[in-house]
Amino acid sequence: MNHQNEVRPGESPGAPVLRATGITKRFPGVLAVDNVDFELRAGEVHTLLGENGAGKSTLASVLCGAYQPEAGAVYRNGEAVILNSPHDGLTHGIAMVHQHFRLVERFTVSENIVLGDPSIGQFLNRNEVDAAVAAVGEQFGLPIDPTAYIYDLAVGQRQRVEIVKALYRNADVLLLDEPTAVLTPTETEALFVTVRAMTKAGKSVVFISHKLGEVAEISDRVTVMRAGRVTASVEKTQLDRHELAHLMVGRSTETDAQRYASNPPGEPALVASEVSLVTGGRTVLKNIDLAVNAGEVVGVVGVSGNGQRELADVLAGLAETTRGSVTIAGVPLSHVGAKRARKLGLAFIPEERVGTGLAPSLSITENLLLTRSRPTFISLRTTRQEARELIDEFEVKAPGPNAACRVLSGGNAQKVLVARELKGDGTPPAVVIAAAPTRGLDIGAIEQVRGLLHDARERGAGVLLISEDLDEVLSMADRIVVLYDGGITLEQSRPYEDRSAIGRAMAGIA
């Protein structure tokens, strides 16, 4: 345990309005929140800081009643409460604004806001309701048009509707889940003005973020989470961005066995030159220059949502670049797509395992067959034998080779996927692109997957490892690049001496 309670008693005047002790929440195969304590005082902005998958949103969902924890207790104004639904949370004055808004698109703003409010009476008096909604908005400096339809509103305005909805229902604890992720800088500024207006009115705000700059600006207190645990809780006066960056990404690599290339790298296997990608008017990849040579692992690190998924898709030939080119073994990928990329020796382990990686309702055997060169008639028997060997070798917990991949747990599905991609039908891959290959896996499975990636490198493959797990990347990659806001902001080769520089680059602190 790594509990580090740095809060000095008596430092902040507010009494705790919300407190949680020993919260543990598990999802199939994942321990999302592990024995966490949390406290929110009246009138404060308390930030939950951490990487994606650190457990911030899960903890907040427990606090608002959306998830029920396996262990732990929630106290509201000192009294233990049991929250079985978000509605229970609301009756205790706790409301959460989710990343994916809970709004009915075809309703007006005020219809959304009064939905489920018993105090409006049996009949819907639109004028009255509109006036009440507008008044609440006005009070907190959140002007909204109550008669507008949600589908006409921009994202920032929708978020405003969510906040007004919470305020209209008299919530005085607001949990904002990555509220700035969808906002423009101007909208973010406006949100901060609102947050300050709310805390001034005595409301308390839990602010979830992984952006250090804004956290330092808005927070009174910061609790850092990492891998489901609280690693630190810091008062505003002690806020130090660099220290927070450390706490976010962790300090030690000792837990991970180091595996590096035993031979010098060979020819360039996968090359991206000046690759840019614009989707839906947004530039998601900016001028990426990246070369992966045969026999080396190049790691891509960064906080999720900074272009990793798009980069993987472009390099695997699943998405067309807007500018620039991608080549595998010197052959350009443009206009040829995924099938050609595979012919050139690409193995791809996508972030979404079941769905993109594996066909959910097909059996393990059939999923192995998907990437094989198939004659007109396929031999199920030999492949089924292979599937059986795979199940034995990797201790896949599956009823048998005919089990549908959708019934496998995340870790077991990943073993099937990685084995298919890396062992293949005997010919070693020339290029491996692995996105978050070990996320959610248990330690044994992690070791096996890393072992397979290492073997692929030793057999001459150029491996691109895209992962949010910095420790993993640093323990395997011969070189790393940091992806921030769609561009490469830092490049380092091992040994990685300046770990804090990596953390800062990931957090976008120049």
Next chain:
Amino acid sequence: MNSNAWIISIGASLAAATPIVLAALGAILHERAGVLNLGVEGMMLIGAVAAFLAADAWGNVWLALLCGILAGGSLAIIHSLLAVTFRANQIVAGLALTIFGTGVAKYLGEPVNGVAISTSINEIKMPFVGNLPAVGRVLFQQDVLTYATWAAVILVSLYINRTRLGLALRAVGESPATADAQGISVARVRHVHVLLGGLFAGAGGAYQALARAPGWNQEATTNGIGWIALSLVVFATWRPGRALFGAFIFGFAIRSQFTFQAQGITIIPSLVLDILPYALTIIVLIVMSFGTARQRLGAPAALGMPFVRDER
């Protein structure tokens, strides 16, 4: 041209629309809650046969109507159990109900095929307005259930758009997760409205047996009206007022054969007129099956999707 015959024909078209409107109102209610019920035809048939048998046995047309309504409702409870409680595939469950309802109605109706009943829901001429030229004959010399149906259109429309419960209903059909987060019981709202839909469909079926051609005819009673009603709901973009208007068009199509015959118009073969309402239905259903068209038409966003509270 016989203008009087035209007036009578149009009046009859409005009456022909009544069972369609009733079934469509019911379908609007449960589809607004996000439940697709393809069992409407079965519920109408069950309602029709129950109403006929009751009228035949007891001679009381209102008791018969009640029986028809309850019969439709009881079939709807089965659908509601399957679709809401057990989250079965709503298309399969609804089709099964239609097959079941049709089978039961044909079985019970076999011995009484062609039997007429002495009592029926009669037309009432409204005082004063019933004497207006043309309009009086068309609008104000209808039967009580037709008047009640028109009133129901207004009430259902007000309920959906102007009440708190109606707001909850629409939220459940559009975004059940949002409704759930606001403390609205998605399951309860769906159960209630599927039941209401069944009651309305049963009433529509009973009307077929009791009002226009009182009696039982294995082939002609209901005659696919449930399907017409379902496509009408799409045509009406889930709005009661538009459903009434659309039902008049379908009513006219159904009566067109008689209307044109009475006018001596023989240019259009009667076979074409016969299939007119069904051709209309097929066209509407084809349009409905395109996802994008559904979206544009304003189908409830969660239509046909069982609701499971999000626990990943």
